Amino acid sequence: AQSVTQLGSHVSVSEGALVLLRCNYSSSVPPYLFWYVQYPNQGLQLLLKYTSAATLVKGINGFEAEFKKSETSFHLTKPSAHMSDAAEYFCAVRGRGFKTIFGAGTRLFVKA
């Protein structure tokens, strides 16, 4: 069965600092992996996705994630945080059939 674990329900960084949001997955088949972002009072929006091409995936708003099969990880990073990055971030893995399994989310706070 597929599963996703996001380490840290809350992450706080200063504006301009590195953002690192951690995600580990479990999958019995080669996975499709996703990061979504949710801003207050909105639905989820796709940030980036891994689909077995390049292991380093670039997304919108300067975010990127690296697929590491040996570590079963798909951590999300951004070199320099901006106040507008404050949101909740969800890691997800496509499971069996057409179901997508979502993590519990990590809320990112950005301090001025």
Added chain:
Amino acid sequence: EADIYQTPRYLVIGTGKKITLECSQTMGHDKMYWYQQDPGMELHLIHYSYGVNSTEKGDLSSESTVSRIRTEHFPLTLESARPSHTSQYLCASSDLGQGQDYEQYFGPGTRLTVT
């Protein structure tokens, strides 16, 4: 503009009332989903549909029902609302065409409060 819409955005209703949460998408997607979202928790899939006249229950037990009479429309109904139904409900859709990677497109959500 292709998009996915949910109405109402916010709803406060008394116990025992029947409610229908609306979801429509203009992207022509075959697959549609309903998720329940609570703070600090994973999104829980409560219903999904492969296409017209096809609906399935998700992983989370739910007292709601859905229908899919038209490709673009996927309403969710609660026959008798209870306080335990208080939550955020997210509708999503995805395309099953060749080359698609199963990313989902989400509506803005309906925040339901049952008093």
